[in-house]
Amino acid sequence: MNCTEIEKELKEILTPERYMHTLGVKDCAVELAKRYGADVKKAEIAGLLHDCAKCMEKEALKSFIAKNIKDIQKNEMKNYKTLHAPVGANLVCTKYKINDKEIINAVRWHTLGRVNMGLLEKIIFLADKIEKNTRDINYRNEILKILDENEGEKGLNLALLRCFEETIKSLTERNLYICMTTVDVYNWLLEITIGV
Ligand SMILES: [Fe+2]
Numbered sequence: 001m002n003c004t005e006i007e008k009e010l011k012e013i014l015t016p017e018r019y020m021h022t023l024g025v026k027d028c029a030v031e032l033a034k035r036y037g038a039d040v041k042k043a044e045i046a047g048l049l050h051d052c053a054k055c056m057e058k059e060a061l062k063s064f065i066a067k068n069i070k071d072i073q074k075n076e077m078k079n080y081k082t083l084h085a086p087v088g089a090n091l092v093c094t095k096y097k098i099n100d101k102e103i104i105n106a107v108r109w110h111t112l113g114r115v116n117m118g119l120l121e122k123i124i125f126l127a128d129k130i131e132k133n134t135r136d137i138n139y140r141n142e143i144l145k146i147l148d149e150n151e152g153e154k155g156l157n158l159a160l161l162r163c164f165e166e167t168i169k170s171l172t173e174r175n176l177y178i179c180m181t182t183v184d185v186y187n188w189l190l191e192i193t194i195g196v
């Protein structure tokens with residue numbers, strides 16, 4: 001499938017708001033890919049497909065995972081809101097027939113992130129948080145300011161650190177389970193940016 005065909009398909013299976021968000025992530029991912037020297041075409045495809053499983057029901061996600069996905073971590077199953085990522089990554093291959101590892105990993109890890117995540121993974125993760133169609137404008141501006149004030153990939157890493165800080169804060173405020181991956185990624189980002 002090319003991007004136009006993927007967009008047409010997504011318009012049918014996603015809610016209007018999710019589709020708007022998807023187009024926003026695609027645009028933002030393309031901008032970030034140009035800025036940081038990632039593959040622009042891959043960023044466009046990964047941006048479009050990152051939430052391709054988002055509108056599946058909780059039970060459908062769980063049974064899809066039980067049947068088709070072997071590398072799921074036990075603690076990932078605790079928050080069903082993150083499950084559309086492994087399912088989406090599987091659909092990238094099986095339904096959309098895209099076999100590129102970078103695209104698949106960018107979709108796979110866009111909800112949780114992971115230690116040593118690659119450039120395209122970082123770009124999709126961040127684009128998902130700050131795209132301009134549906135995300136909070138003040139948060140977007142705060143992240144863009146971090147990118148402007150810090151050269152190269154360090155800016156990207158500091159922006160990600162800010163996102164993880166916010167995620168952990170919001171989870172603790174609501175007494176929600178924090179996946180160990182989230183803590184590990186936060187610590188990794190601290191190490192590679194501030195150096196603790
Ligand atoms: Fe998502």
Ligand SMILES: [Fe+2]
Binds near residue numbers: 021025050051128
């Ligand atoms: Fe998203």
